[in-house]
Amino acid sequence: MARIARLSLVLSSLALVLVVGCTRNGGDPPGGTDAYVPPGVDAGHIVSGNLRIAPADQVVMLTGGASQTVEYHAFLRDGSGAESDVTGATAWSSTLAGVGSFSGSTFTTASDRGGRTNIVATYMGMTTTTTLTVQLDRIVIADGATTDTPGRFAGADGAGTGPAIVYPDDGAMFPPNLGGLELHYMPNGAEAFELVVSTSSVNLRVYFGCPESVGGGCIYTMERSVWDTVATAASGQDPVTYRLRGVTAAGEIRASAERTMAVAADPITGGLYYWNAGGGSIDRFEFGVPGARAERFLDQGRAGAAMCVGCHALSRDGRRISIGTDIPTTTFQVFDVASRERVFSLGGGGGGFGFPSQPNFASFSPNASEIVTSFLTGLTIRDATTGTATVDRLGGGPASQPDWSPDGDHIVFVRHDAPSIGGLVDVGGVTSGRITIIDREGTGWGAPRTIVGIDGVNNYYPSYSPDGLFISFCRSPSNINSMGVDPDSGSSAVPDAQLWLIPSDRSGAARQLTTIAGRADSWPKWDPTPYLHQGHPLYWMSWTSRRAYGLRLAEDQRAQIWMAAFDPTLAATGEQGFRAAFRLPFQDIETSNHIPQWVTSVERHPCTTNADCGGEFCVDGRCFAEEPLL
Numbered sequence: 001m002a003r004i005a006r007l008s009l010v011l012s013s014l015a016l017v018l019v020v021g022c023t024r025n026g027g028d029p030p031g032g033t034d035a036y037v038p039p040g041v042d043a044g045h046i047v048s049g050n051l052r053i054a055p056a057d058q059v060v061m062l063t064g065g066a067s068q069t070v071e072y073h074a075f076l077r078d079g080s081g082a083e084s085d086v087t088g089a090t091a092w093s094s095t096l097a098g099v100g101s102f103s104g105s106t107f108t109t110a111s112d113r114g115g116r117t118n119i120v121a122t123y124m125g126m127t128t129t130t131t132l133t134v135q136l137d138r139i140v141i142a143d144g145a146t147t148d149t150p151g152r153f154a155g156a157d158g159a160g161t162g163p164a165i166v167y168p169d170d171g172a173m174f175p176p177n178l179g180g181l182e183l184h185y186m187p188n189g190a191e192a193f194e195l196v197v198s199t200s201s202v203n204l205r206v207y208f209g210c211p212e213s214v215g216g217g218c219i220y221t222m223e224r225s226v227w228d229t230v231a232t233a234a235s236g237q238d239p240v241t242y243r244l245r246g247v248t249a250a251g252e253i254r255a256s257a258e259r260t261m262a263v264a265a266d267p268i269t270g271g272l273y274y275w276n277a278g279g280g281s282i283d284r285f286e287f288g289v290p291g292a293r294a295e296r297f298l299d300q301g302r303a304g305a306a307m308c309v310g311c312h313a314l315s316r317d318g319r320r321i322s323i324g325t326d327i328p329t330t331t332f333q334v335f336d337v338a339s340r341e342r343v344f345s346l347g348g349g350g351g352g353f354g355f356p357s358q359p360n361f362a363s364f365s366p367n368a369s370e371i372v373t374s375f376l377t378g379l380t381i382r383d384a385t386t387g388t389a390t391v392d393r394l395g396g397g398p399a400s401q402p403d404w405s406p407d408g409d410h411i412v413f414v415r416h417d418a419p420s421i422g423g424l425v426d427v428g429g430v431t432s433g434r435i436t437i438i439d440r441e442g443t444g445w446g447a448p449r450t451i452v453g454i455d456g457v458n459n460y461y462p463s464y465s466p467d468g469l470f471i472s473f474c475r476s477p478s479n480i481n482s483m484g485v486d487p488d489s490g491s492s493a494v495p496d497a498q499l500w501l502i503p504s505d506r507s508g509a510a511r512q513l514t515t516i517a518g519r520a521d522s523w524p525k526w527d528p529t530p531y532l533h534q535g536h537p538l539y540w541m542s543w544t545s546r547r548a549y550g551l552r553l554a555e556d557q558r559a560q561i562w563m564a565a566f567d568p569t570l571a572a573t574g575e576q577g578f579r580a581a582f583r584l585p586f587q588d589i590e591t592s593n594h595i596p597q598w599v600t601s602v603e604r605h606p607c608t609t610n611a612d613c614g615g616e617f618c619v620d621g622r623c624f625a626e627e628p629l630l
Helices: 002-021 149-153 224-234 487-492
Strands: 046-054 058-062 069-071 073-078 083-085 091-094 100-103 106-109 115-123 126-141 164-167 172-174 182-186 192-198 202-208 212-214 217-221 240-247 253-255 259-263 271-276 281-286 295-298 309-314 320-325 331-336 342-346 362-364 370-373 379-383 389-394 399-404 410-415 434-441 449-452 458-464 470-476 498-503 522-526 531-533 536-545 560-566 593-599 617-619 622-624
Touching: 046 115, 046 126, 073 115, 091 100, 115 224, 126 149, 126 224, 149 192, 149 202, 149 240, 172 560, 192 217, 202 224, 224 240, 224 259, 271 309, 281 309, 309 362, 309 593, 320 362, 320 370, 362 399, 370 399, 399 458, 410 458, 434 458, 449 498, 458 522, 470 522, 522 593, 536 593, 560 593
Parallel strands: 058 126, 126 202, 172 259
Antiparallel strands: 046 073, 069 106, 073 083, 091 115, 100 106, 115 126, 164 182, 182 217, 192 202, 192 240, 212 217, 240 253, 240 259, 271 281, 271 593, 281 295, 309 320, 320 331, 331 342, 362 370, 370 379, 379 389, 399 410, 410 434, 434 449, 458 470, 470 498, 522 536, 531 536, 536 560, 617 622
């Protein structure tokens, strides 16, 4: 059944891509796509598949920063073998965003992007394609370089130690709309640098000095146009190579070791909500908005908290958020995301260090009509509008950290030993945790079944993948409480915390995710949106880590949110399925950030002017706390 489910997902996703890829940029023919038949063509003799594009498999070169145009024509061959020009009645599109665009049947390339795209022609329900390769040779002069700098790299690489790339990790995959990617490197005696990125269609050379000096090394942040050149050429393709060459004052040229990176085919949509431990607030970032910045979403004032707004969960569609306020949780609340108005509240509040009377952890059902909360007597399912409990004491004892499956038929959670304080209160952390699932049975829920339970260790923070076929979780081999050992660092301070993965149907063994392992890895959460890359499903997972971030943060210095791409097709064969990890660049480097919760859509208050936003900014009819840098 697991294989059938995976195959079904792949086929469904491929069908979706085919539909999206054939979006009409050129418009419908006169009278609609099913009405127009060119003169001289017998409608009864039109044969599906006899549509041809000319010119076919074109290659164009971009030189001098000028764009190029290609005039396309479509020809239809009828049953007798005669061809007619149906160009004007054909809808035209390109499958690679950014490389160029159509006006009618004329394709105009961008001036600074190369890549290989499919040109799609659609006529009367028939579709055919051809390829267009845009070759680009681009030179960029960045900070610390001059127009003379490229000439200093005309010679061959010499022997000896070249500049060393510290970040990003070799083999990382990035979404095409990431933005803000940093290159951290040690100069090793060089004073000017050439970043060379090579793909089958693009030769990009960026020249710079030491734009930002940090920790004895240098950091170059890719300008948006530079990243767009890389992302367009590499999107959906095999990994591309890059290396850093350095030249000394004496003219000696040395190069770093070659590295690879990949760019996913699809841009990330939706958004991410996370806990800013330094500000005691929930912050958020919206992908898909050019120039978007991280922004404060819910703070103490709005939530009525005395100390902080911490543990939170969002419905997958982004319409609802649940929060626990203060330490430990004395009030549990659900808010409407767009209006930030309170839907319901449980507990008397009071703020500060009170008696922990309310749930710390929760998860919404897929349609956001219900919410499951944790308690020492078991899980409680509540109406997500009123907070009224409809099912109580699920799970057979102390239960924490629930996550509702995407299909709504399963809930994974942590069974754990009750703390010494006893009673009915919830607790922030667990020890001796076992990963456990309950399954829907008719109108009720079945008995709990443990899928990961090992004596002497702590398993915690389980989370379903977007297809529900995998569960990620954390493990502390030394059984440290999931709250950690350093209260000032929040919930990522379990020093031996590891990331693990197990098939949800237990068809394979749990395995440690060593390819993305860092330091104190915690809170793994998945983007609920499935994507595709080279015909395979592609998912994204984020988590909190205290690993070193290049030259900016030493190991154990501060928790940040990291992310990695996951191929479930590879994971189903027993491989780990993850690419190397990278840090999400929109975060404040000075704050510890935790609990990355993904949504398919960022809901915002509608607006006409800034006055509608209560001190925020009205941008394209939606309110933003931080105005995007367009």
